[in-house]
Amino acid sequence: MHNDSADNALTESERKNAFFSALLDDELDQLELRRFLKSAAAADSQSYDKLKRYAFVRAVLHDEISAASPLGVDITSAVSAAIANEKPGMAETAVVLEAGGITGNSKLSASLLPMLGKVAIAASVALVVIAGAQYRSLLQAVPAGVNQASLTVATQETPLVAPDRAEVLNAALLNQAEVSTEVNDFKQLINDVYPQTAARDLAKVSLEYNQRQRINSFLRYHYEQAAANSSRGMIPAARITAVDNLQDDQAR
Amino acid sequence: MKQAVFSRLTAIFLFSASLVSVSTTLLADEGSEEIQKLLSAMPQAFRTLDYQGLFTLEQGGQMVSSRIYHRVEDGRETERLVSVDGPERELIRRNQSVDCLQPGDMILQGLLPQGLLKQSGQIHDHYRLLMGDDVRIANRPAHSIIIEPRDQYRFGYTLAIDKETGLLLQSKMLSADGRMLDRFQFVTIDFGAVSPSLLIPKSEGYEELPPDDCHQKDTHQAVDTSPWRLNLPSGYMFCHFEKSKVSNADALMYSDGLSTFSVFIHPGEDDDQSYFKGGTLLYSRKAMVDGMPYTVTVVGEIPESTAMRVTAGLSRKAGH
Numbered sequence A: 001m002h003n004d005s006a007d008n009a010l011t012e013s014e015r016k017n018a019f020f021s022a023l024l025d026d027e028l029d030q031l032e033l034r035r036f037l038k039s040a041a042a043a044d045s046q047s048y049d050k051l052k053r054y055a056f057v058r059a060v061l062h063d064e065i066s067a068a069s070p071l072g073v074d075i076t077s078a079v080s081a082a083i084a085n086e087k088p089g090m091a092e093t094a095v096v097l098e099a100g101g102i103t104g105n106s107k108l109s110a111s112l113l114p115m116l117g118k119v120a121i122a123a124s125v126a127l128v129v130i131a132g133a134q135y136r137s138l139l140q141a142v143p144a145g146v147n148q149a150s151l152t153v154a155t156q157e158t159p160l161v162a163p164d165r166a167e168v169l170n171a172a173l174l175n176q177a178e179v180s181t182e183v184n185d186f187k188q189l190i191n192d193v194y195p196q197t198a199a200r201d202l203a204k205v206s207l208e209y210n211q212r213q214r215i216n217s218f219l220r221y222h223y224e225q226a227a228a229n230s231s232r233g234m235i236p237a238a239r240i241t242a243v244d245n246l247q248d249d250q251a252r
Numbered sequence B: 001m002k003q004a005v006f007s008r009l010t011a012i013f014l015f016s017a018s019l020v021s022v023s024t025t026l027l028a029d030e031g032s033e034e035i036q037k038l039l040s041a042m043p044q045a046f047r048t049l050d051y052q053g054l055f056t057l058e059q060g061g062q063m064v065s066s067r068i069y070h071r072v073e074d075g076r077e078t079e080r081l082v083s084v085d086g087p088e089r090e091l092i093r094r095n096q097s098v099d100c101l102q103p104g105d106m107i108l109q110g111l112l113p114q115g116l117l118k119q120s121g122q123i124h125d126h127y128r129l130l131m132g133d134d135v136r137i138a139n140r141p142a143h144s145i146i147i148e149p150r151d152q153y154r155f156g157y158t159l160a161i162d163k164e165t166g167l168l169l170q171s172k173m174l175s176a177d178g179r180m181l182d183r184f185q186f187v188t189i190d191f192g193a194v195s196p197s198l199l200i201p202k203s204e205g206y207e208e209l210p211p212d213d214c215h216q217k218d219t220h221q222a223v224d225t226s227p228w229r230l231n232l233p234s235g236y237m238f239c240h241f242e243k244s245k246v247s248n249a250d251a252l253m254y255s256d257g258l259s260t261f262s263v264f265i266h267p268g269e270d271d272d273q274s275y276f277k278g279g280t281l282l283y284s285r286k287a288m289v290d291g292m293p294y295t296v297t298v299v300g301e302i303p304e305s306t307a308m309r310v311t312a313g314l315s316r317k318a319g320h
Helices: A004-009 A012-024 A030-043 A045-063 A075-084 A092-101 A110-139 A151-155 A163-174 A176-193 A199-229 B002-048 B103-108 B114-120 B304-311
Strands: B051-059 B062-073 B076-083 B090-097 B127-131 B135-137 B140-149 B156-162 B168-174 B180-191 B237-243 B250-255 B260-267 B273-277 B280-289 B292-300
Touching: A199 B237, A199 B250, A199 B260, A199 B273, A199 B280, A199 B292, B002 B062, B002 B103, B002 B127, B002 B140, B002 B156, B002 B168, B103 B237, B103 B250, B114 B237, B135 B156, B135 B168, B140 B168, B260 B304, B280 B304, B292 B304
Parallel strands: none
Antiparallel strands: B051 B062, B051 B180, B062 B076, B076 B090, B127 B140, B135 B140, B140 B156, B156 B168, B168 B180, B237 B250, B250 B260, B260 B292, B273 B280, B280 B292
């Protein structure tokens, strides 16, 4: 990205930002990536987490949502714009929430904008949360609790990869072949959840996401109420302690 | 001649078969009074004793361990649960009367008033109760009780109950084909005074358990005031109804003393689904009631057949 003398002239944070920018623009070579990972891992975990989030955004930017969405909202440029303004430490989901809000650039008539804007926000958040979850599953088993991620996740710092599995991503990033395989798989996944159809499909994704949230809330509610209203003899409160660890099973 | 031999053999076979079934029934009935006593003592053991321990909960191949602290002072109990692995959870149950009886406890203790008793029956009407061989759990000798469902509307259980205190030390929930669906088990437990300092929550995000729904002996004030009529399998008794904060759904709870499920009803049409998380079923079905679309969701430690039955033919009570 820069030669050594230029590096010296830049502050540490400027150098990092330049790196992130280069990463997003696909201007990094193997050596630079390797060098950065080494220093990031040694220096601070914050940069490292940021790198992981950018790796995700990069996949979205370069290989996926390049076409304007069916709503006329150009997600790619919206995400790019949001990233340009990003404050350090913001999560990728927050970025996309901003992106969903940039409907003013669309060619839709003004009267439709408020309504479609809402759909776009919900749909794009749902899309990225779902896509994010699926991308994660390519790198690792989906961490417990991903399904419980609520819409409030958009305002929270959400690491892309569970810390204990960071090595997996590290290894993947160091191996371009693996990265491209994963990006292709990711592309396929995006195509699956982001078909070239109309807004109702995006709305459907959002709706399914809401249902998922609702049923998980019902589960918590059931455990809490059972602790107070069923039978103390069977110690129902014990189940509450495990609710965040539960994963879906097949029907029995 | 051949025919006569055959029918004689058949008669002998049928007679011995009936002997076998009679002896099984006798066996079950012999132990059932003792078992009933043990089941009846379980809720009070959890309420009235001071104890602290470590327990595990296994569900769907996952296991979480938690510490439990329980202290009784002046007839009021305080309980604190803290998970020690996985996501941090800290739960507090405060200032509950030790005389409190939850609806399911009343079934276990055979304390239902006559009217309800006729309606929902007793534990042994819905489960076969058998004494198993003694076991050792958390370094304590325990009775083992095998509980088999008499119909397809509940799961089976194997319980281990502490011989000295009557407290439940282990509970395994089993599917009809004998697979373990979830297991609660103490790893260590100590009885004896628990310091009040151990009942103080340590994490910022601790959660208060909702106050117990308390009932008095021989009464059951929990009247089903919900507007819904559900097709309940026998043995399940109404426990609780309220408007939940989740999607403004009506939330109802039913229990047969061992198995418990919730029913959530909210306007709108969610996709039908049915799957398990650990031993807990999550089951949603669309339902048209008086021309309006609803989704009814059943969540509980029950087989799918129970949820199918409960949700089929959902209707409003007259006057609602």
